[in-house]
Structure formats: C-alpha cells, structure tokens
Amino acid sequence: SQQGEEDPQALSIQEGENATMNCSYKTSINNLQWYRQNSGRGLVHLILIRSNEREKHSGRLRVTLDTSKKSSSLLITASRAADTASYFCATDPYNNNDMRFGAGTRLTVKP
Amino acid sequence: DVKVTQSSRYLVKRTGEKVFLECVQDMDHENMFWYRQDPGLGLRLIYFSYDVKMKEKGDIPEGYSVSREKKERFSLILESASTNQTSMYLCASKRGSSTDTQYFGPGTRLTVL
Numbered sequence: 001s002q003q004g005e006e007d008p009q010a011l012s013i014q015e016g017e018n019a020t021m022n023c024s025y026k027t028s029i030n031n032l033q034w035y036r037q038n039s040g041r042g043l044v045h046l047i048l049i050r051s052n053e054r055e056k057h058s059g060r061l062r063v064t065l066d067t068s069k070k071s072s073s074l075l076i077t078a079s080r081a082a083d084t085a086s087y088f089c090a091t092d093p094y095n096n097n098d099m100r101f102g103a104g105t106r107l108t109v110k111p
Numbered sequence: 112d113v114k115v116t117q118s119s120r121y122l123v124k125r126t127g128e129k130v131f132l133e134c135v136q137d138m139d140h141e142n143m144f145w146y147r148q149d150p151g152l153g154l155r156l157i158y159f160s161y162d163v164k165m166k167e168k169g170d171i172p173e174g175y176s177v178s179r180e181k182k183e184r185f186s187l188i189l190e191s192a193s194t195n196q197t198s199m200y201l202c203a204s205k206r207g208s209s210t211d212t213q214y215f216g217p218g219t220r221l222t223v224l
Contacts, residue, residue, distance in 0.1 A: 042215030
C-alpha cells in the first residue's frame with residue numbers, strides 16, 4: 001500500500017515564486033527523504049530529514065517534518081524553470097531498509 | 112558517482128512472453144530494489160533484496176519474480192507478461208543503513224502487447 005501521499009498532485013507557478021509541496025505518511029519512520037524526477041528519468045535524491053529533526057535546509061530547499069502529524073513539507077524558494085519535475089517523498093515504514101514512495105507532486109515552473 | 116544501469120530503456124513484448132529486466136550497480140551496495148511507476152500511483156515496490164540470493168516481497172509481487180546471484184546484479188522476471196504489466200520499471204540500490212540514499216537507474220519502459 002502507498003505509504004506517503006503528496007499534495008498537491010500538480011502545481012504550476014511562475015519563475016521566481018516559491019513552491020511548497022506536502023507529504024503525509026501513515027506509520028512511524030526513522031527518516032523521510034525527498035526525491036526529484038525529471039520527465040521519463042530515474043529519481044534523484046534531494047534531501048533527508050531524520051525523525052528527530054524538525055527542519056533542514058539545502059541550498060534553495062527547505063524541508064520540515066512534523067512527526068506528530070505524520071507530515072512533511074518541501075519548499076523550493078526562488079524557483080527556476082529547471083525546477084520543473086516531479087517530487088516524491090519516501091519513508092522507511094518497516095525499518096528494514098525498504099523505501100516507500102508517494103504518488104508525487106508534478107511541479108511546473110513557467111519562465 | 113554511483114551508477115545504476117538498466118539493460119534497456121524501452122522494451123516491447125507480447126502477452127505470455129517471459130521478460131527479463133536487468134539492473135547493475137557499481138558501488139557494492141547491499142540493497143537493491145525494483146519498483147514500477149504508473150501515472151497517479153507513483154512508485155510501488157515490487158521486490159527488494161538485502162543480500163546475494165536474498166529477496167523480500169514488496170507491495171505488488173504478484174506476477175513477478177527476482178534473482179540476485181551476484182551482489183551487483185538484480186534481475187526482475189515477468190514469468191508470463193500481461194498487458195497490465197505495461198509500465199515504467201525502476202531499479203534502485205542503496206547501502207545498508209536506513210539513512211542512506213537510494214540511487215536509481217534511468218528506468219525501462221515496458222510495453223506488453
């Protein structure tokens with residue numbers, strides 16, 4: 001079954017705006033990771049946040065984690081056309097190294 | 112850089128054929144994974160392996176089997192392909208810790224006619 005669910009399913013913004021994507025999950029986790037997928041390609045890891053962390057930054061990316069609500073958000077600031085991609089959250093719900101992904105958010109950044 | 116390669120980018124097969132999808136990683140990772148990706152459903156885990164000759168079922172193993180005879184290679188087998196197995200198949204690998212990153216191959220788009 002799907003562990004994570006991203007929201008919204010699709011997001012369209014103008015270049016320079018911020019993009020916020022949310023992820024909800026069902027079980028307790030050790031960590032949550034965000035990945036990006038360009039059209040028709042494999043996924044690329046963006047950032048990991050551990051269950052004892054609340055916020056993490058990497059360049060223009062900001063990730064938050066609320067374990068009480070079983071949710072995370074990914075913020076991309078000052079978006080660029082090159083940020084156009086699908087974004088997925090992933091967790092390890094069974095603590096045995098297998099990762100579960102959500103259905104993703106399709107982000108379109110218009111130049 | 113970690114490299115995960117998949118044997119084909121595009122594959123067209125007929126219903127009932129036996130299909131082999133191969134995945135190779137070059138970083139000595141313990142864990143390897145097979146996912147399928149369908150529009151609106153995201154990535155769903157088919158099988159994973161945490162060591163040579165070891166395998167674990169994921170969420171949708173029906174109609175699939177896997178083989179891991181060498182650490183670097185993880186094969187997905189469709190015993191008798193069906194049209195509902197038309198999908199994008201993604202292979203990934205990672206080290207043994209839950210905090211390690213998964214590295215993905217480019218994917219194989221399989222069409223079953």
